[in-house]
Amino acid sequence: MNKNKKVFMWYKIKELSAQGLNQSQIKLELGIDRGTVRKYLLMNEAQFLEWISTPRRMPKKLNGYYNFVKELLGNAPYLSAAQVEDRLKERYTNLPDVSSKTVYNFVQTVRKEQNIPKYKEKLPRQYEKLAETEYGEEAQVDFGSYRMLSRGSGRVKIYFFTIVLSRSRHKFIYCQRMPFTTESANYAHELAFEYFEGIPRRILYDQDRVFITDENLGDVLLTEKFMQFTNAHPFDVVFCKKADPESKGKVENVVKYVKHNYLKGRVFQDIDTLQKEALLWLERTGNAKVHGTTKRIPKEEWEKEKQHLLPYNGKPEKPFLKLPTHPVRKDNTVLYRSNYYSVPLGTYQDRDTKILLEEKDGKLFFYTGDNQLLATHDLCLDIGRIIKNNDHAREKSKTLQKTYELVLESLRHIPQAEQYLAEIENxxxxxxxxxxxVMQKNIERSSAEAINFALVYCYENKILNANRFAEVLNYFEKEQGLENVKHSICIETGGLNKQQNDDMQPQKSDINEYESIMN
Structure with missing residues (x-):
């Protein structure tokens, strides 16, 4: 019972006692122990307040292990209470049965009394307010990503590039569905230069792999395509120290602003619509509202700053963006946004099989690695669904009929053929x-005479297994086997008229004779 509850309970007991209730009745009324009622009734208000103000000094069950825990934390202050509990159990087999919370409280007590913090205190970073940069002097660039709501029940991850002019705080953003490459980042720069109507003299960046291949102890090595881009445009490149986002805090704030003001709660339709709406958002909100730090409107400040920007005479050319790859599952489906989409049977080859995927206008397009169209599906807005194109499945009925016709054509000269195939099917x-x-494979490489002998033998002896048929056929195909049985098997149908053919009974041979031949 906490302190406030005890105070309430004391006044309630006194009130019920004044109304004439005895201790048993008060106990039933409040649902507390009769001893508690008696103890509270024996104290006046001053005694009660003094009692609840005095902390209880109960002996700790783990006091006997104080020095062990003290030494353990002294050598390894970073250990958690859970790790200390495990070391205690490992060292002492007779450790009292206490809860993990009790161990945690005990560890905290030892830390406090012995001044053993878990982590060394870091000195707070000292900041200095910098003077505003000159107009046209600097811009800052960064990337962000966000999982947007979709028209279904899932979410869609989008990636965005953002740049801000340091003096006016005029912003630009560019969105796409896949992670940025050097080519797409260069394209986003050119869109920004066109939007700003000029180029700043210096741009600050993180040490992102899109731009650099190696920090090289400060002598940064740029990626080949970004180096070509910077050589073609008159601005200086400045990279911040690794893991130091605060050195370009203006654009870091813009990334948060885009996420929480523009993207949050917005339903994704398609990437073109998202980009159009982003530019409209910049016009009415991102660059149109008073900035919290400068207390000026970025768009109005940009009207002054654009006069100091370096000229941009280029024209943005959208690069060919390589589509994102997705693994093909062994059941020839692709998992996309929590749904399974079929691809043609045989697409899966091994665990490294991948396809390219493009989402456009509410449809999904699946391509091979060399950009050959594999399949098209309507985008499913639900989750957990299997979207299957019947053309991707094995057309069993057509294939079976075709195979049956091929086999029957190969056996057309044998009267028993159709009946024998029917019995195999049954x-x-x-x-x-x-x-x-199996039969077609073996028939194709055998002579007509051997096929005749084998089929009649299997038909008469009810051998209805294709592998056994193949064994019999292979035997008869052997010259010596064929010579040995020619005298005992005779199929003569050519000279019979229809009536004789209908009345004819197949000749039956002694199975022992064939068994001796086969063995």
């Missing part, structure tokens, strides 16, 4: 297609 319908493929 015997193992699920494996009938595979059986036909």
């Amino acid at each position: 015997n193992r319908p699920r494996n009938f297609h595979d059986s036909l493929r």
Whole structure:
């Protein structure tokens, strides 16, 4: 019971007692122990207030392990209470059965009494208010990403480039669906120069892999394409120290502003619409409202600053953006935004199989690595769905019929052929297609005479397994086997008329004779 509750309970007990209730009745009324009622009734107000103000000094169950914990924290102050608890259990088999919260409180007590902080205190960084840069002197660049709401129940991750003129705080943003490359970052720069109607003399950057290949102890090595870009435009490149975002705080604030004022709560439709709306947002809000630091409107300040910017005479040319890759699952589907989309059967080859994916106008386009269109699907706005194109599945019925016709054509000269195939299908319908493929494979490389002997033998002896049929066929294909059985098997149908053919009964041979031949 906390202190406030105790105070309330004391006054309530006194009130009920004054109304004539005895201790048992007060106990039932308040749902507390009768001993507590008696103890509270024996104290006047001054005694009660003194009692609840005096901290209870209960002996700690872990006091006997104080020196061990003190030494442990002294050698390794970074250890957590959970780690200390484990070391205690490891060292002492008779450790009292206490909760983890008790161990935590004990560790905190030891830290406080022995002045052992968990981490060394870092001296606060000292800041100095810098003078505003001159008009046209500087801009700052950074990237951001945000998971936007989508028209379905999931979210869509978008990436954006932002640049701000340091003096006027005039901003520009450019959004796209995939992470920025050097080419797309260069394109975003040119869009910004066109929007600003000029180029600042100096631009500050993070040490991002889009721009540099190596810090090289301050002598930064630029990526080849960014070096070509900077050589073609009259501005100086300045890179901040690694992991020091505060050195370009103006653009860091813009990134947060874009996320929480423009993107937050907005429903993603498509990237072109998002970019158009971004420019409209800049016009009415991002560059139109009074800036919190300068107390001026960025757009009005930009009217002054653009006169000091270096001229930009180029024309932005959108680069060919390589589409993002997505792994193909072994069931020939692609997982995208929590849904499974089918691709043609056989697309999956191994665990490294990937395809390119483009989302445009509410549709998904799947391409091979060499940009050949694989499949097209409507974008599903739900989650957990399987979106399947029936053309991607194996057309079993058509393939089976085609295989059956091929086999039957190969056996057309044998009267028993159609009946034999029907019996194979009735015997193992699920494996009938595979059986036909085995038969066709072996028939193609065998002579007509061997096929005749093998099929009649299998038909008469009810051998309804395609692999066994292949074994029999291979045997008869051997010259010596064929010579041995020619005298005992005779298929003569050419000289019979239809009536004789209908009345004819197939000749039956002694199975023992064939068994001796096969063995």
